[in-house]
Amino acid sequence: MTSRRNRHSRALAAQGVDLGFAVPQVLAHRSMRMALAGPSPSRRDRREFYLMGAEKIAAFYESWTAMSTEILRANLEIWRSPAQYFWLHFPITNRSCHAAATYFQRAALGVLGEGVAPIHRCAVANARRLSRGR
Numbered sequence: 001m002t003s004r005r006n007r008h009s010r011a012l013a014a015q016g017v018d019l020g021f022a023v024p025q026v027l028a029h030r031s032m033r034m035a036l037a038g039p040s041p042s043r044r045d046r047r048e049f050y051l052m053g054a055e056k057i058a059a060f061y062e063s064w065t066a067m068s069t070e071i072l073r074a075n076l077e078i079w080r081s082p083a084q085y086f087w088l089h090f091p092i093t094n095r096s097c098h099a100a101a102t103y104f105q106r107a108a109l110g111v112l113g114e115g116v117a118p119i120h121r122c123a124v125a126n127a128r129r130l131s132r133g134r
Contacts, residue, residue: 022127
């Protein structure tokens with residue numbers, strides 16, 4: 001159980017590091033492109049400027065949907081077997097509290113991971129695409 005939780009934590013941390021490198025790169029490229037385009041952007045610039053907004057909205061909704069689905073799955077798992085976490089050890093003991101805390105931590109990491117994945121995918125793809133140049 002601990003190794004799985006650590007694996008999810010490490011994957012989430014790696015996505016955060018990737019985002020930390022990709023986002024400033026994309027922001028710098030697009031800001032420079034806006035500055036160079038001036039008041040009359042080319043057709044290629046207008047397409048890129050349109051993509052800036054459209055992909056953010058798409059990534060937001062994809063992230064929102066993935067997080068909602070993961071929350072629903074976690075809630076259904078709790079309702080499916082509540083005895084596993086709470087009522088199995090009825091006087092509440094350290095063991096039952098630890099089991100519940102472990103489950104909730106795993107569920108929170110799952111929700112966060114599902115929410116970051118679409119944003120990570122979009123930002124890294126943009127960094128890769130924009131770094132290629134013309």
